[in-house]
Amino acid sequence: MTNLIKLSAADLSGLLADRSVSSVEVTRAHLDHIAAIDTDVHAFLHVAGDAALATAARIDARRAAGEVLGPLAGVPIAIKDVLATQDMPSTAGSKILEGWIPPYDATVVRRVRDAGLIPLGKTNMDEFAMGSSTEFSAYGPTHNPWDLDRIPGGSGGGSAAAVSSFEAPLALGSDTGGSIRQPAAVTGSVGVKPTYGGVSRYGSIALASSLDQVGPVTRTVYDAALLHDVIGGHDPLDSTSLTDSWPSMAAAARAGLADGALKGVRVGVIKELAGEGFQPGVKQRFEETLALLARAGAEIVQVSAPNFEYAIAAYYLILPAEASSNLARFDSVRFGIRVNPAEGPLTSERVMAATRDAGFGPEVKRRIILGTYALSAGYYDAYYGSAQKVRTLIQRDFDAAFAQVDVLVSPSAPTTAFKFGEKMTDPMAMYLNDVTTIPANLAGVPGMSLPMGLAPEDGLPVGLQIMAPAKLDARLYTFGAAVERLLEATWGHTLLSQAPELAPTEMFASEEGVV
Amino acid sequence: MSEITAEQVAHLANLARIDLSPEEINRLTTELGQIVDSVAKVAEVATPDVPATSHPMPLTNVFRPDTVVPSLTVEQALSGAPDHDGDKFRVPAILDEE
Numbered sequence: 001m002t003n004l005i006k007l008s009a010a011d012l013s014g015l016l017a018d019r020s021v022s023s024v025e026v027t028r029a030h031l032d033h034i035a036a037i038d039t040d041v042h043a044f045l046h047v048a049g050d051a052a053l054a055t056a057a058r059i060d061a062r063r064a065a066g067e068v069l070g071p072l073a074g075v076p077i078a079i080k081d082v083l084a085t086q087d088m089p090s091t092a093g094s095k096i097l098e099g100w101i102p103p104y105d106a107t108v109v110r111r112v113r114d115a116g117l118i119p120l121g122k123t124n125m126d127e128f129a130m131g132s133s134t135e136f137s138a139y140g141p142t143h144n145p146w147d148l149d150r151i152p153g154g155s156g157g158g159s160a161a162a163v164s165s166f167e168a169p170l171a172l173g174s175d176t177g178g179s180i181r182q183p184a185a186v187t188g189s190v191g192v193k194p195t196y197g198g199v200s201r202y203g204s205i206a207l208a209s210s211l212d213q214v215g216p217v218t219r220t221v222y223d224a225a226l227l228h229d230v231i232g233g234h235d236p237l238d239s240t241s242l243t244d245s246w247p248s249m250a251a252a253a254r255a256g257l258a259d260g261a262l263k264g265v266r267v268g269v270i271k272e273l274a275g276e277g278f279q280p281g282v283k284q285r286f287e288e289t290l291a292l293l294a295r296a297g298a299e300i301v302q303v304s305a306p307n308f309e310y311a312i313a314a315y316y317l318i319l320p321a322e323a324s325s326n327l328a329r330f331d332s333v334r335f336g337i338r339v340n341p342a343e344g345p346l347t348s349e350r351v352m353a354a355t356r357d358a359g360f361g362p363e364v365k366r367r368i369i370l371g372t373y374a375l376s377a378g379y380y381d382a383y384y385g386s387a388q389k390v391r392t393l394i395q396r397d398f399d400a401a402f403a404q405v406d407v408l409v410s411p412s413a414p415t416t417a418f419k420f421g422e423k424m425t426d427p428m429a430m431y432l433n434d435v436t437t438i439p440a441n442l443a444g445v446p447g448m449s450l451p452m453g454l455a456p457e458d459g460l461p462v463g464l465q466i467m468a469p470a471k472l473d474a475r476l477y478t479f480g481a482a483v484e485r486l487l488e489a490t491w492g493h494t495l496l497s498q499a500p501e502l503a504p505t506e507m508f509a510s511e512e513g514v515v
Numbered sequence: 516m517s518e519i520t521a522e523q524v525a526h527l528a529n530l531a532r533i534d535l536s537p538e539e540i541n542r543l544t545t546e547l548g549q550i551v552d553s554v555a556k557v558a559e560v561a562t563p564d565v566p567a568t569s570h571p572m573p574l575t576n577v578f579r580p581d582t583v584v585p586s587l588t589v590e591q592a593l594s595g596a597p598d599h600d601g602d603k604f605r606v607p608a609i610l611d612e613e
Contacts, residue, residue: 103591196571210570239577240570313554324531331532333604338597341534346607349532357534365533369524369543370550372531383554386561391568393560427546428553444571470572 004029005166009075009223012169016074019063023056023074027118030076034120034167036504042142043152043162045081046088047121052076056118071250072226073116078168080159081122082129083214084203085109092205093125093137093155096336096359106203107238108172108214108231115230120168123158127361128327129179129207131155132433135424136363144187146460146499150417153183159217160187164496170227171217176207177315178413178437180215181449185412185463188451188495190218190480192228193437195471196444197242199228200235208322209240211315211441219496221256221450221480225249228473244471252474256481263297265479268405272308273436279415281455285462286411289452289487296486301405305397307390308439314390315438316431317374317383324371327364330356366427395443402469407479410436412449412463436465446473448480451495452487461495519548 004012004026015021031049038044059074079085082092084102086109091097105113112119126136134142134157142157144150145165152161159171160183173180175193184191192215199214206212216227228249235241255261269290274283294300332338332355333348340346341354360368374383401408414435423430440447445467452464464483468475488494521544528535535543589602598605 100595103587103594197574236579240572240574242572242574307560310557310560313557316550316554317557328532332597333606334592335595336597340607345611347611348607348609351607353529353532353534356532357536360533365535365539366543366546366550368531368533369527370547372527373519373523373547373551376527376530382558383551385567386557387554388567388569389561389565390557391571392565395568395571427550442571 005033007169008220009072009169009218009226010220012075013071013226016063023059023118024053026074027052027056027076027120030120030168037165037502038167039505040143040148040502041145041161041165041167042140043123043158043165043167044078044121045091045093045124045139045158048088048119051087052118052120059116059118070115070230072170072230074118075170076118076120076168077112078120078123078159078162078171079109079112080156080171080173081125082174082205083109083172084205085119085122088119088122090122090205091139092129093127093139094359094361094364095138096330096355098337100335102203104203107200107235109203111231112172117170117230123156123162123171125158126155127364128205128323129155129174129176130323130363130367132178132182132430133418133423134158135420136361138361141420144417145502146188147417150419150460151186153186153413153417155179156183156191156217160184160189160191163217163219164189164499165502169219170223172214172231173217174204174212174214175437175441176211177319177441178434180217181437181447181463181465182413182433184217184449185465186417186461188461188499190221190224190448190450192216192224192448192473192476193440193446194228194232194473195242195446197240198246198446198471198473199232200238200241202235202237206326208319209326210322211319213441219494221448221477221484222250222253224448225253225477225481228477242471247474249474249477252477253481256478257485260297261478261482262293262486265298265407266301266405267293267298268301268303268401268408270308270401270408270410271302271304272306273410277414277432277435278411279455279457281457282411282413282415282462285453285455286464289464289483290409292486292490293483303401303404303408305394305401305439307393307397310390311394311438311442312431312435314387314394315434315442316370317387318391318442320367320371321374321384322371324368324375327368330359391442394439398439398443398445398469407475408467410465412436412465416455416458416460416462440467443470445470446476448476450480450484453495454498519544519551
């Protein structure tokens with residue numbers, strides 16, 4: 001019998017459609033695997049086993065009754081805990097929202113349910129998506145399936161670890177400065193940050209509203225495209241949602257699998273994202289990938305984006321500024337916990353301050369204070385105002401680059417997965433993880449990460465980042481699928497097939513409730 | 516070096532409504548100084564001729580039809596509140612007695 005958990009969503013889709021397998025079987029296989037390994041991996045904050053099986057049974061019944069369902073109906077999916085889910089706790093990795101069950105679904109969650117996918121549970125993340133390692137989750141870190149002593153990336157380390165350890169074929173993530181792409185890179189999986197406004201943010205607990213974007217987390221480019229088609233498109237509930245009509249990303253990915261798909265594609269290598277600070281094995285795999293692309297007929301062009309070196313600085317002003325105002329909503333009145341001060345009068349203001357002290361972790365406090373500073377009178381122009389100007393300059397760099405090339409590439413992250421604790425005491429070192437991914441968020445352009453090999457020095461996954469002009473997400477999928485096919489043909493296998501098998505742990509994770 | 520002081524961090528914490536301990540204030544004073552020194556480089560290229568971008572894909576006049584649509588019930592809206600009384604959120608005193 002086929003090992004159902006190793007199949008792609010596309011393959012599962014075929015087996016479910018011709019009823020070779022049932023959604024209940026597929027869902028149970030994933031739940032069993034979660035129960036066996038998630039005590040070690042800790043990708044999930046909540047597993048909704050019974051609800052998932054009940055939903056799967058309903059999908060099976062509809063299919064048995066002859067209903068024609070969408071391509072992903074019956075396929076399980078893991079949902080990042082930043083997304084509101086009506087039937088599961090939604091904490092965004094924070095103590096301040098411990099146990100909170102929202103009264104509504106995020107639009108992407110609603111679309112996933114309407115398409116018949118089976119939500120398995122909620123995945124771990126850095127608190128309010130602030131971090132690059134999941135070490136800032138209030139519920140303990142997620143472990144990288146390639147090496148349990150290492151970080152799975154962040155903030156969406158839970159979603160990336162869930163797909164790369166075969167706990168789910170698909171997951172939802174959110175990417176504010178790389179939170180989908182960097183975890184994909186360090187876990188050997190695929191992640192896409194769509195064009196800003198391409199996917200609804202309604203019901204995504206806001207970090208930085210001008211940067212946040214929800215997107216797919218998968219093991220293959222084609223699976224990401226299938227999921228993108230489910231979650232994308234205009235949503236009147238999000239006033240930043242683009243009203244464009246989008247082409248099928250799945251069709252775009254299929255076009256990339258045709259012979260000669262890379263012939264004549266102009267691939268821009270960003271000079272500023274290929275030099276200092278990159279691990280040797282990351283650079284080596286990147287150079288090799290460029291050589292492969294050239295042999296397949298792509299034209300490799302060196303481009304310069306001189307203002308990218310200011311991207312991190314601009315980002316760590318804009319993000320904290322927006323976050324400090326977004327997180328003002330945690331006031332101990334409408335949702336979340338309430339903590340009274342140890343002494344003194346109980347006024348709303350003092351209860352709010354005590355609650356936020358108890359409910360927020362160190363990175364959240366750091367960024368709220370930084371954002372409050374950047375927005376305060378006397379500093380606003382020098383910091384926040386200047387950062388917004390840098391944003392314009394970075395957009396111009398992208399415009400100039402895309403006048404010369406079709407896609408831009410870089411390593412997705414400067415290093416492979418680092419060990420727990422390595423960067424916890426140095427905020428700036430942690431922030432530098434996002435040097436490659438932040439420019440796309442500042443400019444709003446779409447970006448993808450897919451595996452391009454293992455670093456020779458540590459045997460850990462290395463990711464290739466691809467960026468396309470705004471609204472041309474389809475181009476990412478065509479090019480990405482072509483690169484994935486080329487790399488896998490060269491290796492003779494998928495990258496994830498090289499990951500170590502995780503042994504079942506003795507203690508089974510609880511099937512319901514926060515683990 | 517930036518000029519951030521512990522008094523300033525304590526003031527910011529008060530503005531942000533977070534009760535920070537003296538240890539947290541001291542640690543944040545050092546960290547904030549380092550971060551601000553590092554991010555201040557944005558001023559190098561942010562010359563007066565460069566317009567600011569607040570939003571990557573700007574949209575204007577995003578309206579919806581002015582029609583009533585279903586919204587949360589009172590029970591749903593109160594379901595996550597730490598405390599409520601009937602159909603209202605219950606909060607501690609807004610004003611200090613003094």
